[in-house]
Amino acid sequence: MAQPLSAADVVAALRAEGVAVVQVGSWRTHNRNSKGAWGPVNGSVVHHTVTRGTARTVAIVRDGYADLPGPLCHGMIAKNGQVHMVGWGRTNHAGGGDPAVLAQVVAEDYGTRPSPPTRGNKDGVDGNAHFYGWECENLGDGKDPWPADQYDAIVRVQAALCRAHGWSAKSVIGHLEWSNDKVDPRGFTMASLRADVAERLTHPASWNPSSTPTTEDDMDPIDVWLYKGKGETSDAYAYLRNTKAELDQVRTEVTALRKDIAALTALVKKG
Template identity: 45%
Template structure:
């Protein structure tokens, strides 16, 4: 039986495998309450896709969770550029209930590595037994997987297996499965178009190849440096696009979230599309600032309440409030 890795051990194992790792917020202490179940004995690694785009929003969502499923939602988030964002070192809501027959096959490593496991029941808590990595991808079968992201998935999985002793101790790629191999009805990780294949059998082949070498090894003889996407600057509008009164009415509905800018009165033809976007952006930022101020006020109120009544679970109260506010903030960020 294997217990969980300490935060330091997990971090060092990932970095030793050549990964760029970002420690996100209070990831070392961020975990599900003990009342929800244990974390351990550990039997393997489970890989997922996020069904999201964008790094900051995806990482925040995996850290905080959402109204239907509290965070953390995994242990690490793997970005498109191969960066791993650590969000938890303890129990996380990522696996859910799955097939106990699959668990036994993973424990005994008694299945064909090159075939996909097929679960047919959900009777066992997977959050107890698996480290989980959420990989940023829409999961729609179209969003491509970059090679550097798949390489990070392979390295992260190998790092966990190596930390427990690797193949010499019975920790081969058969200890790594996809979410779809654990829980009936799941499809992740799902391969997209125009990128690399991330089917679990393909990943296991690459993981075992990696485990046959030292942690510093890379195909081709050197470790590729994680890349950062280069931001692109949208082209500037070359001409002024006058808007009629009807245009303004269609864009700024009276029952919409945002009212029309005060200078965009009927008949005003001097606003361009760029001007409208900048106005929306400024309003969204103002709302985000108000949310931050509200969050600080609520925390102060909760701490004051806790000082008067020791029975108040202030940490849980703050976490619920912050989770809900973060959900709103993520949606606003995506809109902006």
């Protein structure tokens, strides 16, 4: 357990880790503290937003909805890797979750992932009191890509918090690992993210790898299809789709050539 970092301390920790921080309005005093406790904190939860467009997404996570007031997280990690700080204190991000998972996170005692949650938003313990929350701009359909800059920022944000509190990467969980009625984040696995956070924690905060480490084991099938090689603009699925289209075109042209050859052969025989 730990007392939450101050707003000034979290900004310093993020910037030391190489995170580009955008401070949105009066984020340092924008919170839901009047509705319950925030802290001691035990870890950090990663979410996806199910939105498109950074400006719109920032507005949503800052202001919330009619039935769920903002802020909906502490910071929103955009596609370009910038982290927009929208609130500090208690925020409406984690909701109810499994007390067994909380115990495992507190003890940092589990394998590659916590035990599957059996409780959710309606019957779980209050996660908003125990966790930092980070929304990540993504449609959450398993197809919307995670740009390298964004994924790197997610790793850096989580490493900054773990470094500041002396936590291991096992203090970082996904919303789907906390609550049995959530699926976020989709498009990468938390096991692979924790592996990358753990790797980063073996280096100083100023570490800038030439390329973001990736872990291929335990990845969802969609990750393979969304893979892009270095310098490539198309993912694996796009290449497969384009290759099929080109193959179909070749088949059409070969069929036409065969007809032309047959016609020429007939003419030769007549001559």
